[in-house]
Amino acid sequence: MRRGISIAAAVTVVALAASACGGSDSDSSGKPKDPKDVSGTITYWDTSDAATEAPTYKALVKQFEAKYPKIKVNYQSVPFTDVEQKFKSAAKSGKGAPDVVRTDVGLMAEYASLGYIAPLDGTPALKDTADFTATPLNTAKYNGKTYGVPSVTDTLGLLYNKKLLRQAGIAEPPATWDEFIADAKTIKQKTGAYGTYVNPDSYFLLPLLYSNGADLADPSAKKITISDAAAVTALTTAKKINDEASMKVDFANAYQNMQTAFKNGKVAMLIQGPWSVGDDLTGSAFKGDEANLGFASVPAGAGGKAQAPTGGHNLTVYQGSGNLDASYLFTQFMTSTESQIAVAKGTGTLPTRTSAYTSEVTADPKIAGFKPLLERTARPRVALPQVGSLFTPLQQNYVKVLQGDQSVEGGLDATAKEFQKLLPGYSVG
Template sequence: MRRGISAVAMAAAIVLGATACGGSSDNKSTGDAAKDPAGVSGDITYWDTSDATNEAPVYQSLIKDFMAKYPKIKVKYVNVPFSDVENKFKTAAQSGKGAPDVVRADVGLIPEYASNHYIAPLDGTAALKDTGDFTQGPLNTTKYEGKTYGVPSVTDTLGLLYNKELFAKAGITKPPTTWDEFISVSKTIKDKTGVTGTYVNPDTYFLMPLLFGEGTDLADAAAKKITINSPEAVKAVTKAKEIYDTSSAKVDFASAYDNMQTSFKNGKVAMLIQGPWSVSDDISGSAFKGKESNLGYAPVPAGSTGKPQAPTGGHDLAVYQGSKNLDASYLFTEFMTSSASQVTIATKTGTLPTRTSAYTPAVTADPKIAGFKSIMDTARPRVALAQVGSLFTPLQQQYVKILQGQVSVQAGLDAAASEFATLLPGFTK
């Protein structure tokens, strides 16, 4: 998932990044991680952002296995709440004090961390091994300006989740493959069952499939052009507004996500655009509890391009550029993202692996993983800009106004584009 930061914080990050202590020449790798892994020694700290109750014990167990394999390396495990890690890591990296050697980073933050020299390029290091085994979507999230700054750990994307029983009652035999079909199916379900088609999530991360479906994004990095108010983006958001007006339950903008989840899992709406992280909650509701097979999985509907596409999410492991034990950090990163480790993580936590070889029969026995495995083929990364996280904030403000009818689609996106221009110097509109 993505998060944005303010323009002020972003400006501070850029200024401080130029003087961050992460690039010290005293911290270069000796190459021993590749030449003599067993001889590598040192103490490293790992910041993990996984769920402290249900997922962290799995990672802690793997760390014990790592230290058994490399007895000269000691790993200090720290679980940092996902909501806190971005600011904590940036503060530590900017000051050169207290940063972990390895951090579990949201994929959307890799470009920002790389541009500010907080994390080390990993090409040619022991951290990157068997890269051909990684699925392409997650691997693409690790790139910035031609270099690799992360190693894919777990992945996710958005898909279409639907209630099979409601579909059957409405006489619908397959999930919609286009947004127009999505609207039509919603109407049919409402007419035949009385149940509303969907619940629109007003968070702009969930708008990305509609933008991608029209062949556009927030901006074009190569052309240095802001595209959020392009004709393609206007078409995408116009369709989102149509879905909101014709097919959605009434949205409580103050508690949209929780109300969306409650509506779907209790059978009050038939479809959601959602990710695999929601499934454990979905199957706790009356519509799916004890009958998990009632939960259907499909790619997001396609727009005019004919291609269903949604953003690649998940987490990459990144190595702090100021680490005093780079070789140990590289070995740790490789071990924790290996196929064997990913099988362990997937079978015990239900998260999706990033390696093709990790999709073993034991892993795909999980209906959620099996359901999203093929959907991951439709995933694509967000535009690789250091400021990408901050772009969502002005877009969010305008998108809510558009959905509520306070501004037109074009006016709202033009306003967002003007805000983008202050965050993307040198970009044209």
């Protein structure tokens, strides 16, 4: 895993920065360039689902080309699982990188730190920022600059089976993790269904960490905080949920089994994201009865505050693009209110612009259900270039703790030691 920028990469960054200076949103006289005069070809890498989402984006590309007939877009569908390594390899070598790429918000800090994507402040790509909901826009920032334009967003929430909660005599979904555990036990006792199913993916541990005042690290203090007292409280709670409130987890097929159990009414509550709702509604518990699916904030922890990570995608512009002007215009168009409305209606994903939440868009139950959760509980992940890599050791030790092969303190201490290898100069707080 990368611990810093190699000499070769550093040379590449300088070269990319120099080549980027060739693009400008003004002409040789210094006057702003008329968008209608911008011409050329750009390549766009789209990571949306090729079968269910890509048709909506392809239609928008055609609309862009109709509006700007001098610009041609080379649309390429790149699987989400492949794009990170493919883009980093192309950007580092300076060969084959797209002009615009759909980027997971968790990769923003790394791409920006390596000089692979261009800062967009003051460019046509980043207009009307006041219209963006605050948290998605913050995911695009790194070291005081904005490197992307929010396209779609999401967060984690508490999905629940309303009928099972009513049968158990529970009037409202749990507001705290203690209530979550107690309600899960009551549901099992009174209905026979399990209260929840723990997702052993470390990303789903973040609501527990955040709500207890913990985090992976503190960049301002250059400290690793994953093993501090607040994190111990969070993981202790996660272990208690697993042992006392959850259906037995099949660690080899956890996500699939979790989904199957929930949508078919064998589990009453899940910590999940909006991407699961389409699948949820195909199960016997919700098919033909969509109103039975409830949406609530993730529970609050010892600190009394419910928080969940912000996910989603931003559009980013390659620093070495040979046509920055066209790339800026394309990014602006694809993240406009009109485009976000089309994407929300076509794919069911949540917009990042306030103005895109029209009555037609919020008619979608998952968008209506998750919109208030984004406003109440969503927060960006820690803005570290290595943040994606940190989840690997956290994941490994989290599973060991859940399985009883490691103590909570031992698992977090082991994670902190691995973090030190990835975060040179950081101390363990």
